[in-house]
Amino acid sequence: MAYPNEKLSEEKVFKDPVHRYVHVRDKVIWDLIGTSEFQRLRRIRQLGTTYLTFHGAEHSRFNHSLGVYEIVRRIIDDVFQDREQWNNDERLLCLCAALLHDLGHGPFSHSFEKVFHLDHEQFTQAIIMGKTEVNEVLRKVSEDFPKKVAEVIAKTYKSKLVVSLISSQIDADRMDYLQRDAYYTGVSYGHFDMERILRVMRPREDQVVIKESGMHAVEDYIMSRYQMYWQVYFHPVTRSAEVILTKILHRAKELHLDHYPFKQQPVHFYSIFEDKVSVEEYLKLDESVVLFYFQAWQEEEDKILSDLCRRFLNRKLFQYIEFNPNSQMKMWMELTQLFKKAGIDPEYYLVVDSSSDLPYDFYRPGEEEERLPIHLLIPNGELKELSRQSEIVESISGKKRTDHKLYFPQDLIDQLSSKRKVKEQIRSLLQRDKS
Numbered sequence: 414m415a416y417p418n419e420k421l422s423e424e425k426v427f428k429d430p431v432h433r434y435v436h437v438r439d440k441v442i443w444d445l446i447g448t449s450e451f452q453r454l455r456r457i458r459q460l461g462t463t464y465l466t467f468h469g470a471e472h473s474r475f476n477h478s479l480g481v482y483e484i485v486r487r488i489i490d491d492v493f494q495d496r497e498q499w500n501n502d503e504r505l506l507c508l509c510a511a512l513l514h515d516l517g518h519g520p521f522s523h524s525f526e527k528v529f530h531l532d533h534e535q536f537t538q539a540i541i542m543g544k545t546e547v548n549e550v551l552r553k554v555s556e557d558f559p560k561k562v563a564e565v566i567a568k569t570y571k572s573k574l575v576v577s578l579i580s581s582q583i584d585a586d587r588m589d590y591l592q593r594d595a596y597y598t599g600v601s602y603g604h605f606d607m608e609r610i611l612r613v614m615r616p617r618e619d620q621v622v623i624k625e626s627g628m629h630a631v632e633d634y635i636m637s638r639y640q641m642y643w644q645v646y647f648h649p650v651t652r653s654a655e656v657i658l659t660k661i662l663h664r665a666k667e668l669h670l671d672h673y674p675f676k677q678q679p680v681h682f683y684s685i686f687e688d689k690v691s692v693e694e695y696l697k698l699d700e701s702v703v704l705f706y707f708q709a710w711q712e713e714e715d716k717i718l719s720d721l722c723r724r725f726l727n728r729k730l731f732q733y734i735e736f737n738p739n740s741q742m743k744m745w746m747e748l749t750q751l752f753k754k755a756g757i758d759p760e761y762y763l764v765v766d767s768s769s770d771l772p773y774d775f776y777r778p779g780e781e782e783e784r785l786p787i788h789l790l791i792p793n794g795e796l797k798e799l800s801r802q803s804e805i806v807e808s809i810s811g812k813k814r815t816d817h818k819l820y821f822p823q824d825l826i827d828q829l830s831s832k833r834k835v836k837e838q839i840r841s842l843l844q845r846d847k848s
Contacts (some may be wrong), residue, residue: 448546456699462654467598480589485511499616510565520700538563573619602640639772647768653730677709736819769815
């Protein structure tokens with residue numbers, strides 16, 4: 414049997430707390446799971462620093478990637494197969510793209526990307542197209558197959574329907590991470606009736622649409638996403654840990670570029686610090702490597718780096734207050750000066766952090782990132798945009814919510830015994846906001 418159609422002699426299953434079982438019958442999928450690049454995802458947490466807030470959030474990108482694959486497999490094999498407007502020749506392409514969509518995530522994912530101006534999707538494509546075990550497996554399907562998988566992940570593949578299964582406002586990626594993250598954090602917000610949504614999905618030329626009878630299940634899905642972002646993903650304690658993590662990486666890079674004599678040289682970071690990172694070097698980075706450096710850097714002579722590493726590893730996080738950049742910039746500038754007087758570097762210890770989310774958006778042509786809205790399939794065959802049919806979705810549609818907080822080390826302020834006046838001025842400004 415030709416490799417693209419080759420099946421395992423016996424179906425393999427992964428026991429999964431969200432989907433009960435993840436089923437693998439295709440030899441290609443089984444071989445991809447066994448590659449070193451995919452196994453690396455076991456060593457990268459799905460939720461970055463969230464484990465410091467919700468202690469159960471230790472699950473990995475590996476878990477999530479298998480979950481997204483399983484949802485796409487069920488949509489194609491159980492719902493789409495033999496339906497008009499679905500081309501079953503693209504089945505394997507969809508399964509591979511679903512499995513590999515997060516392959517390029519680095520340690521502590523989004524924090525890492527933000528500091529070093531990296532893009533996990535670009536690295537995913539580079540791993541798929543580079544000299545890797547994943548590329549070898551994909552090329553056995555056909556010489557141009559890796560390029561097709563990379564195009565699906567880049568959202569440039571010719572079939573928008575294929576892309577929408579993995580990247581849209583209701584896709585397999587979101588449906589997995591909402592339920593998986595809710596399960597591992599122990600919250601109830603991320604639960605919705607996925608079984609119902611899968612049953613009412615239908616293929617159309619340019620996207621997956623939902624039968625009108627499934628509208629209430631989709632409303633539930635959108636509201637669960639809204640709640641998860643504000644109750645879990647943007648939790649202020651998690652953001653505090655992210656602020657410290659970000660500042661550690663900034664400090665280490667700054668010291669490296671200033672030729673600081675590290676006791677533990679950041680060998681794994683050299684190429685990233687110097688903006689010359691290759692796929693091969695990137696793949697050597699995972700969270701166990703990063704935490705090894707943080708552990709070692711606690712002993713560095715540089716007080717800022719050693720203090721920040723101790724804080725992160727021992728969960729001695731920054732305190733925070735609500736902050737309005739429109740009306741409180743004067744206060745922030747005053748605090749900056751007072752921190753300098755107190756000998757506390759405001760660059761590393763006085764940080765404004767912002768979070769924002771758009772739970773659902775209708776179509777806005779010409780926007781930098783055009784979000785295709787969710788369409789409902791009416792019994793007469795027409796398509797209607799979700800927010801025009803649902804009052805619940807209409808109420809949050811197109812409304813971006815933004816939250817700003819000011820983070821600072823309360824313990825360092827409390828220890829300013831020799832600078833009592835400065836200490837009281839800092840306290841007064843911070844307390845004024847709370848009152």
